Amino acid sequence: MKRVVITGLGAITPLGNSVSEFWANIIAGKSGAGPITKFDASKFKTNFACEVKDFNPENYMDKKEVRKYDLFTQYAIAATDEAIKDARLDFTTLPLQERFEAGVIWASGNGGIGTFEEQLREFHSGDGTPRFNPFFIPKMIVDIAAGVISIRNGLHGPNYATVSACASSNTAIIAAFDTIRLGKATIMIAGGSEAALTASSIGGFNASHALSKRNDDPQAASRPFDKDRDGFVAGEGAGALVLEDYDHAVARGATIYAEIVGGGMAADAYHLTGTPPDGLGAALGMKKALADAGLTPTDIDYINAHATSTGLGDISELVAIDSVFKDTNVAVGATKSMTGHLLGAAGAIESIISVLALRDGIIPPTINTENVDEAVPTGLNLVLGKARQANLRYVLNNTFGFGGHTASTIFKRA
Template identity: 55%
Template sequence: MKRVVITGLGALTPIGNDLSTFSAALMAGKSSAATITRFDASLFRTRFACELKDFDVTAHLNKADIKRTDPFTQYALVAAAEAIKDSGFKAISMDPFDIGVIWGTGQGGMTTFEEQVTEYAQGNGQPRFSPFFVPRLIPNMASGMISICHGFMGINYTTISACATSNSAIMDAFNYIRLGKATIIVTGGSEAPVTPASIGGFCAMKAMSANNDSPATASRPFDADRDGFVMGEGAGALVLEEYEHAVKRGAHIYAEIKGASMTADAYHTTATHPEGIGAAKAMELALKEAQLNIDQVDYVNMHATSTPVGDLSEIRALQSVTGNNKMPLLSATKSMTGHLLGAAGAIEAIACIMAITQQLIPPTINTQRLDPAIPAGLPLVTGAAREYPVKVAMSNTFGFGGHNSIVIFGKL
């Protein structure tokens, strides 16, 4: 099997519109939650989210591309372009069929769907749909547009596994490269879910926090007073590359992918298994592939959405994996970024890579009083980033439908 490394990163997040600002805000413990500005949410149960700040798409894309794309694709194009530039590979000197794109999204073109169906309903049933309706809507358009804009003609498709989506995309890209089916794959995920239907749907499920009086502190993983997740939007992109190719061209290598795995809970449409059986197995399989023991993992970026059931099941899963071994240091960066659904794994993969490159573990913010159901002594990094010699980091993601996806990164 070939080795696979990360040579480029791109981020468009609620706490930073590029990699450097995202990384700085992440380590500084910056919250991004605030009252929704995208639409009037005053009558909704939850009236806040983690929106992008000061993002102007016209500074990145031309009018034609903006017109034919939904925001989730626009976010993908911006993050992917940064990662491709960061990687520095020259597609012109490569076989275009050797460069692919595997991209993830949980919802696809939700903005487009809402706008077009609303216009249809308000038009007395007249079929006045835009010719761009379907191309903007379909979830695979982000991967397609990245390919079109950069001339990549290799493997190209989209993964959808709810909130495990981005890790699924990263794992697939990892496998294709190590099997010799591609040399470079641009991967990651994007989501644009701050819309009336998306917010309204999650409100109806009572899955999101309703702490409207204090949005900035609403995402509080593992806290006794947590009451649900906070919606986020944006994109994260990674350039995965075959190790020998990266070395030969003198690329800057951030980290290596050591292992990855997926399992299913086969339990419930939305709830995680209370004992985390599927999640634990996914961690064990990823560790086995990486040829590592859990005590060799220095840091785990927890999925930890701040839901009462989900946070506890993840802790139980990790306890099952660690047994009598020392538990790695943990943090939950959704406390800052909110939950980006299908894009969550991508930006949390970047958080893991930043922990490795900076030897600094990002904090969990807003957690003031641990849930009494959580075992004492949980090694959760809270309040401020912690300096630590991180050689191996693991990223956990879990999604509606029972999807569990784990990726392990290592210092080269």
């Protein structure tokens, strides 16, 4: 099978609206959390989140386009524009045959949930006469971001969306990886976007007791592995990666950030929203990723854990890591402590973190973890407090989603 490399990155995040700004804040250990400004959350149990800041869609598209797209698609456009530029690609100048070999697999867990809420509010506040925006359906559906990215760039290759809750964008990256290495495309844009900081989303997660309620100190609320953690911090944004056939990238003189060498997917088959105490699905996914890459546990130097800061989820994942990587001393970190949980976009921005960790030889910190939970398996090499310099060869990135979906990817230093 063909080798697959990463040649472009793009990010819209709570810690910056470019990859360089985002990465600098990650290494510095900053938190993107603050009071919710997108709606009045004062009556909610949780009134803070990790919002994208200072985002102006007109920097990426004209006003007419802005009206056609939900915010999750606007984030997708912005992130992919940066990734394509970073890869030094201009698809519009390429011959049609080459654009036949370039595609998009884009993920979101919620799609246009903001548009859906807005349209229902308008309907119920009126006289009952159905007056819906003609763009309502295309703004809302999850696959539209993939379609818009292909339309803007004239890409005629494989084009679809993956939905596996918070594992969605890792699933998209694995699917794009498989598409290229099987020879079905030369270049794939993969990633995910989420704009689900809405009343129904925050209310729903509150009802399921998933969110932190640390309203008096939002920046310290996401505290993976800490015995005082009380839930995750919701986030939003987008991450985009340009995946490319290795030979094609070399031939055009592209900058190669890293190589993607393995992907593994599995299922907990356990509970709607909970994770099994033995971490079975997570362990299976990681083992499959290792087998796919032809690696052993001792080859992995750093794991960017899913680690959302929930009571059961953190321990379940660490039990799984301990079972697969026992006695390897692999470093384990949790960058959601800074970004919050970007839901369907989490795997994409955490893949960017994984790739840049390999490039720069640095492991980002896990912030806010002050008292490690006694239930954490002993002997795990947690990266807490500050970033750590390290000679990294392979990095594994975990993402898991409601419904028991698990997806793990492995990146190799270029």
